[in-house]
Amino acid sequence: MTAFGLLxxxxxxxxxxxxxxxxxxxxxxxxxxxxxxxxxxxxxxxKALGIRMADPYFKIAKLCQANRVTVxxxxxxxxxxxxxxxxxxxxxxxxxxxxxSIDECFLDLTGMVEDLAVWCQGLRAxxxxxxxxxxxxxxxxxxxxAKLANRLAKKSKRAEGVLDLAGHPEWVETALARTPVLExxxxxxxxxxxxxxxxxxxxxxxxHADDRWLRQQLGISGLRTVQELRGIPCHDLEIIPDQRQxxxxxxxxxxxxxxLEDVRDAVVAFAGKAAAKLRSEKLVAGALxxxxxxxxxxxxxxxxxxxxxVTLYPAASDTRRIVQTAVAALERAWExxxxxxxxxxxxxxxxxxxxxxxxxxxxxxxxxxSAGLMQAVDSLNHRFGRGTARFGLASRTxxxxxxxxxxxxxxxxxxxxxxxxxx
DNA sequence: TCTGGGGTCCTAGGACCC
DNA sequence: TCTGGGGTCCTAGGACCC
Numbered sequence: 001m002t003a004f005g006l007l008x009x010x011x012x013x014x015x016x017x018x019x020x021x022x023x024x025x026x027x028x029x030x031x032x033x034x035x036x037x038x039x040x041x042x043x044x045x046x047k048a049l050g051i052r053m054a055d056p057y058f059k060i061a062k063l064c065q066a067n068r069v070t071v072x073x074x075x076x077x078x079x080x081x082x083x084x085x086x087x088x089x090x091x092x093x094x095x096x097x098x099x100x101s102i103d104e105c106f107l108d109l110t111g112m113v114e115d116l117a118v119w120c121q122g123l124r125a126x127x128x129x130x131x132x133x134x135x136x137x138x139x140x141x142x143x144x145x146a147k148l149a150n151r152l153a154k155k156s157k158r159a160e161g162v163l164d165l166a167g168h169p170e171w172v173e174t175a176l177a178r179t180p181v182l183e184x185x186x187x188x189x190x191x192x193x194x195x196x197x198x199x200x201x202x203x204x205x206x207x208h209a210d211d212r213w214l215r216q217q218l219g220i221s222g223l224r225t226v227q228e229l230r231g232i233p234c235h236d237l238e239i240i241p242d243q244r245q246x247x248x249x250x251x252x253x254x255x256x257x258x259x260l261e262d263v264r265d266a267v268v269a270f271a272g273k274a275a276a277k278l279r280s281e282k283l284v285a286g287a288l289x290x291x292x293x294x295x296x297x298x299x300x301x302x303x304x305x306x307x308x309x310v311t312l313y314p315a316a317s318d319t320r321r322i323v324q325t326a327v328a329a330l331e332r333a334w335e336x337x338x339x340x341x342x343x344x345x346x347x348x349x350x351x352x353x354x355x356x357x358x359x360x361x362x363x364x365x366x367x368x369x370s371a372g373l374m375q376a377v378d379s380l381n382h383r384f385g386r387g388t389a390r391f392g393l394a395s396r397t398x399x400x401x402x403x404x405x406x407x408x409x410x411x412x413x414x415x416x417x418x419x420x421x422x423x
Numbered sequence: 424t425c426t427g428g429g430g431t432c433c434t435a436g437g438a439c440c441c
Numbered sequence: 442t443c444t445g446g447g448g449t450c451c452t453a454g455g456a457c458c459c
Contacts (some may be wrong), residue, residue: 033427038458040427056426074427103459188457219433221457248429297426309452345428403425 003139003166005107005120006146007127009086010134010154012103013041016082017072019128019132020411022417023337028069032057035252035402036073038391047382073406079103079274081412085131093123106143107238109166117164124161139166143235144228148175169231176204176229186225191218196409203229244281245352250272250345253400256295260334263292263344264327266400270346272390274380275319276378278348284315286350288322290330295342304341308333315350315357319391322348344400361415385414 009015013031018024028045032038038054039046043263049067057071064071083102096108107117120137127135138149145165152175153163174397182192184203194217200206208231214223224234249270257263278285281341291307307328316322326346334371382388409417 019431035425035427037425054427058425061425063435104459186457190456219456221433243430246430250428295426343427346437402427 001110001164002141003109003112003116004141004143004146004233004237005109005137005139005166006100006143006150007090007120007123007135007137008150009083009103010136011041011043012081012083012133013074014043014046015133017075017408019082020078020408024070028064028067029072030064030069030395031072031074033074034404035254037252040074042348071406072084072408073404075408075410077410077413079105080409082131082133086127086133086135089108089127089130090120090123094127096237096239098239099241106146106237107137109139116167117162120162120164121160126216134161136161138162140172141166141169141231142228142233143237143282144185144225145172145231148179148183148229151183152178169240173204177202180201181206184225184229186209186221187218191222194218220288239275243353244283245351246347246349247274247283247351248345248347249277249287250343251402252343254403255400256342257400258339258341259338260331260336262400263332263334263341266344267330267346268323268391270344271323272319274346274348275317275322275374276381277373278317278351279378283351283363284317284354284356285312285322285348286315286352287311287348288325288329289347289349290326290333291347292330292341292344294339301340302338304335304337304339306330306335307331311350315352316327317354319377323391363409409410 014024014029017029017031026042026045027043029043030039030046030051031041033040036057038056039051039060040054042051042053046069046413049063049069051063051069063069079102079344086098087099087105089266090105091105094107095112098106100106112119116139120139124135124137136150138146138151138153140149142161149163149165151161153161156163157174165175180202181187181195181200182189183204187195187206194200195206195209198209200209206226208211209226211223211226218225229233251266251270253262253266266280287309289307291305294301294303296303308359310325312321312325312330377389383388409419411417411419
């Protein structure tokens with residue numbers, strides 16, 4: 001019998017801020033997305049006020065003021081660093097683990113002889129003590145059931161952060177009955193609506209749905225999800241992560257713009273970031289897509305998305321080539337018109353490891369004349385902070401830059417911002 | 424005034440080939 | 442009166458995830 005665990009950090013981004021500012025404990029706190037757009041993390045107290053995931057800030061600003069909610073811009077440097085520490089603690093204690101997202105980790109608990117609930121409590125206590133973050137763990141015979149157990153553990157005070165379905169198969173049926181289909185991992189709004197039309201509203205009913213109908217209506221992924229609810233594993237642990245297939249850098253603009261120069265400026269900056277990311281993972285890209293889009297929420301304004309795809313041959317991670325190619329593609333796709341662009345992005349695809357680039361039969365291996373320069377740029381930026389060395393037009397103060405009005409210090413990743421303790 | 428960013432997988436349909 | 446059948450590859454878009 002297989003046993004999986006799912007550990008996640010409670011309200012991850014908010015909890016990270018609380019590690020460095022204990023005065024936030026017990027108070028309503030939210031963290032906003034890039035551009036200070038939406039609430040992407042809420043403390044329990046903020047959830048209790050009715051603030052939902054992804055609520056646009058401008059719609060809840062009054063509520064926040066009236067209830068003295070602490071509102072923070074996101075600080076990804078901080079979250080990534082605490083995530084790395086958490087995963088390191090887990091790796092030290094769990095037999096096998098797969099990081100699934102910035103705040104979640106699947107565990108393989110198959111064959112463990114200890115009482116699972118007791119062991120999970122021990123791991124939670126260690127993460128709390130060593131990193132300072134509160135966590136929840138659910139277990140089950142499949143990943144989908146471990147997810148489901150995790151969610152229920154969060155809802156129950158008595159569970160104290162752990163629900164062990166793997167060790168208690170007799171609890172599974174009740175757990176399923178208490179889970180709405182929309183809360184099942186892999187079932188989104190579109191599928192939930194189709195299920196509701198058949199009066200399938202909770203996970204227990206979903207478990208008994210007809211396979212042929214499921215395959216036809218929800219596709220192969222939907223059928224797999226239901227198999228997992230039945231206790232039949234369809235997703236294995238992926239301890240060695242697959243090589244990434246694409247890399248995107250995109251941003252919403254601080255101000256809308258219809259000017260090619262502004263969008264080009266943004267694309268140049270994105271190209272620099274994306275190329276550096278590829279180099280840090282020793283990958284090169286064989287294709288590139290640029291796009292610019294208007295605000296999809298403004299149905300009163302004309303809508304337009306410009307896109308351009310180009311192949312990169314030979315595949316590249318050199319910032320200069322990626323910038324040149326992306327800018328040329330953007331200029332070709334550009335249309336002047338009444339458009340107010342509020343977002344642009346760059347997608348690098350067909351990624352291949354640097355040393356596995358396909359070459360044609362007759363040419364000698366290409367010497368890469370820019371490797372030295374790119375290495376120098378990367379190490380400058382690593383040592384002195386992002387943006388120290390950058391290319392051409394890429395500027396830090398352009399009008400397209402995202403808003404970020406409620407910044408907090410990089411407590412753990414910049415020497416100048418490390419907190420000072422006085423005793 | 425003000426609505427995130429970065430991914431994956433699956434599917435349907437078109438182009439193309441024999 | 443009336444245009445095969447079967448296969449592959451590629452792409453765009455949908456659905457979903459955190």
